Amino acid sequence: xxxxxxxxxxxxxMFIAFGVGxxxxxxxxxxxxxxxxxxxxxxxxxxxxxxxxxxxxxxxxLITAGGPVGRxxxxxxxxxxxxxxxxxxxxxxxxxxxxxAVLVGVGAFGGFEFRWKEVTVLYVVLAIFSVYVFVKGLxxxxxxxxxx
Amino acid sequence: MDLLNNLALGFTVAxxxxxxxxxxxxxxxxxxxxxxxGIGPVATIAMLLPVTFTLPPVSxxxxxAGIYYGAQYGGSTTAILVNLPGESSSVVTALDGYxxxxxxxxxxxxxxxxxxxxxxxxxxxxVIALFAPPLAEVALKFGPTEYFSLMVLGLIAAxxxxxxxxxxxxxxxxxxxxxxxxxxxxxxxxxxxxxxxxELSDGIGFVTVAMGVFGISEIMANLQQQDTRDIFVAKIxxxxxxxxxxxxxIPSVIRGTVLGSALGIxxxxxxxxxxxxxxxxxxxxxxxxxxxxxxxxxGVAAPESxxxxxxxxxxxxxxTLGIPSNPVMALMIGAMMIQGxxxxxxxxxxxxxxxxxxxxxxWVGNLMLVILNLPLIGMWIKLLTVPYRxxxxxxxxxxxxxxxxxxxxxxxxxxxxxxxxxxYVWVKLECEPAPLILGFILGPMMEENLRxxxxxxxxxxxxxxxxxxxxVLLGISLVLLLIVLSPSIKKKREEAFxxx
Numbered sequence: 292x293x294x295x296x297x298x299x300x301x302x303x304x305m306f307i308a309f310g311v312g313x314x315x316x317x318x319x320x321x322x323x324x325x326x327x328x329x330x331x332x333x334x335x336x337x338x339x340x341x342x343x344x345x346x347x348x349x350x351x352x353l354i355t356a357g358g359p360v361g362r363x364x365x366x367x368x369x370x371x372x373x374x375x376x377x378x379x380x381x382x383x384x385x386x387x388x389x390x391x392a393v394l395v396g397v398g399a400f401g402g403f404e405f406r407w408k409e410v411t412v413l414y415v416v417l418a419i420f421s422v423y424v425f426v427k428g429l430x431x432x433x434x435x436x437x438x439x
Numbered sequence: 440m441d442l443l444n445n446l447a448l449g450f451t452v453a454x455x456x457x458x459x460x461x462x463x464x465x466x467x468x469x470x471x472x473x474x475x476x477g478i479g480p481v482a483t484i485a486m487l488l489p490v491t492f493t494l495p496p497v498s499x500x501x502x503x504a505g506i507y508y509g510a511q512y513g514g515s516t517t518a519i520l521v522n523l524p525g526e527s528s529s530v531v532t533a534l535d536g537y538x539x540x541x542x543x544x545x546x547x548x549x550x551x552x553x554x555x556x557x558x559x560x561x562x563x564x565x566v567i568a569l570f571a572p573p574l575a576e577v578a579l580k581f582g583p584t585e586y587f588s589l590m591v592l593g594l595i596a597a598x599x600x601x602x603x604x605x606x607x608x609x610x611x612x613x614x615x616x617x618x619x620x621x622x623x624x625x626x627x628x629x630x631x632x633x634x635x636x637x638e639l640s641d642g643i644g645f646v647t648v649a650m651g652v653f654g655i656s657e658i659m660a661n662l663q664q665q666d667t668r669d670i671f672v673a674k675i676x677x678x679x680x681x682x683x684x685x686x687x688x689i690p691s692v693i694r695g696t697v698l699g700s701a702l703g704i705x706x707x708x709x710x711x712x713x714x715x716x717x718x719x720x721x722x723x724x725x726x727x728x729x730x731x732x733x734x735x736x737x738g739v740a741a742p743e744s745x746x747x748x749x750x751x752x753x754x755x756x757x758x759t760l761g762i763p764s765n766p767v768m769a770l771m772i773g774a775m776m777i778q779g780x781x782x783x784x785x786x787x788x789x790x791x792x793x794x795x796x797x798x799x800x801x802w803v804g805n806l807m808l809v810i811l812n813l814p815l816i817g818m819w820i821k822l823l824t825v826p827y828r829x830x831x832x833x834x835x836x837x838x839x840x841x842x843x844x845x846x847x848x849x850x851x852x853x854x855x856x857x858x859x860x861x862x863y864v865w866v867k868l869e870c871e872p873a874p875l876i877l878g879f880i881l882g883p884m885m886e887e888n889l890r891x892x893x894x895x896x897x898x899x900x901x902x903x904x905x906x907x908x909x910x911v912l913l914g915i916s917l918v919l920l921l922i923v924l925s926p927s928i929k930k931k932r933e934e935a936f937x938x939x
Contacts, residue, residue: 298867299604299607301868302607302610302868302870305864305868305870306610306614309614309617313617313632316632320627320629320631321627321629325898325900326894326897326898327894328626328889329627330624330626330627330629333620333885333886333890334617334620337613337616337617337620338617340613341613344606344609344610344613345610347606348606348610351606358869360868361867361869362867363863364659366662367658367663368863371658371859372856375835375839375852375855375856376853376856378839379843379849379850379856382843382852387840394832394835394839395835395836398832398835401659401662402827402831403662403828404828409828410832413829413832417832417836425840425844429490429493431840432847433844
């Protein structure tokens with residue numbers, strides 16, 4: 292057996308995983324009857340359908356030829372996620388101004404070139420803008436400095 | 440005349456100083472987004488949703504709507520001048536528009552795009568005003584059975600008209616429905632799929648999903664290639680097309696407007712489909728000599744009118760049925776819910792000011808776009824020269840702050856990161872995320888209506904086929920599926936999307 296359409300094959304597997312996962316976890320809830328549907332009813336049915344469709348996609352990928360899975364570029368993927376998560380962790384303890392430095396700095400590393408001067412200027416502009424527009428202007432309750 | 444009274448009411452709302460201001464801000468931001476490649480209206484509206492929390496509902500929706508149709512204008516400007524369609528709905532405009540610019544006719548191309556769009560905007564505003572009330576009237580009579588079937592039809596039509604693999608699109612819709620179910624079940628109070636995490640028992644915020652999938656993962660995908668934008672900026676001497684050009688374009692503008700208005704109403708329709716279809720139609724029906732692909736002005740006039748008309752009439756299903764036809768409309772529904780408005784046919788009767796104010800504001804916004812944008816074109820072009828490496832950290836910052844401010848919780852930032860990674864994987868596997876968003880917003884509503892329908896029928900699922908309206912709706916869904924699956928149509932559909 293040979294996978295002729297890797298892109299579809301993996302997509303099919305992903306749908307099977309999600310379908311089975313949702314239906315399986317739903318078994319912890321009450322199923323109810325078709326008259327009075329419990330919380331498990333709808334997700335079980337949908338999860339089942341999703342798994343079947345996933346299976347169909349996967350089987351078809353063994354028969355009909357298709358494209359390969361697109362190439363993953365891990366540098367932007369990892370650094371952008373890292374920047375976002377770090378921002379979430381640091382925002383409350385350190386405040387907006389300092390955590391933005393981490394977000395912009397780490398995020399900029401995910402690109403092709405990192406120019407210190409440019410990133411610094413960009414950070415200063417974005418920080419001033421965010422503090423004045425989001426916190427002062429729109430009154431969003433975000434701490435600006437550490438310990439606020 | 441009811442229609443005139445309603446429109447008058449709408450204009451008094453839309454022309455208030457405050458709403459003019461928000462409308463202006465919306466179209467301005469929309470144009471900006473349209474000009475800048477790499478950031479679409481979905482991500483922008485998601486980013487700006489938190490900003491609108493503090494506004495009154497009418498102003499919030501007026502501004503968000505302005506972003507959507509403003510983006511259509513901005514997208515065409517860059518498509519014509521630098522061959523870079525800022526929005527996917529402007530892809531076909533670039534074909535002839537850019538050729539015109541190279542021949543030194545950038546001005547007339549921009550001029551006809553603006554005038555055509557304005558004409559289309561005016562007509563489609565009237566179409567909404569005429570068709571929305573009777574449709575809402577019908578929808579008010581719908582019970583849960585009909586609503587469930589309507590949602591099935593809406594979702595099926597959306598995937599049929601979207602491009603890419605049909606079966607994967609259906610799978611994405613179902614995945615979206617399932618993700619929409621995360622959180623506390625209203626009937627039983629059970630926190631589904633929360634895994635003991637208290638934040639998850641409130642469900643996954645749709646702003647979080649939209650920003651992750653359309654905002655952040657878009658950045659990741661864009662950072663794969665080095666930024667090599669070759670910008671040829673044409674000189675613009677005069678903007679108004681000549682009388683000859685105008686005469687030549689009038690039928691094209693009308694064809695584009697009619698086709699766009701019709702396609703916009705369909706679920707899954709909207710600006711993108713409208714512009715592609717209009718260009719294809721124009722190539723076949725325009726009077727010879729045809730010069731398409733080499734700078735035929737009708738190749739700009741038709742799709743530009745169509746995408747604007749489609750962008751606007753796609754509000755009809757949203758305003759009358761409460762059902763989104765594309766991801767932008769899904770976000771609008773989200774915005775309404777955040778404002779405490781249940782989307783559906785009752786909006787028009789219970790909140791006429793909101794309904795008619797929004798419709799009137801679309802016309803006002805279109806007028807602003809024509810008056811403001813033509814003189815501002817020079818500025819928009821300058822913005823294009825901003826390299827992406829300066830642009831994406833800003834998008835990152837707005838997404839992060841925006842998603843945090845919904846609940847003031849870092850948890851939402853982490854969820855956004857998870858959906859960004861999922862979105863990136865979906866891009867690599869060629870699974871379109873747009874159907875997922877539609878499913879996500881409709882998930883809880885569909886379950887609720889299914890439950891009620893089954894309760895009323897005492898557990899007999901055959902009601903969906905014995906009640907006439909419901910049976911017709913499901914019948915149409917089935918026919919749509921069969922049509923798309925038939926080999927000859929399948930080929931045509933693929934061709935239509937490959938025109939560009």
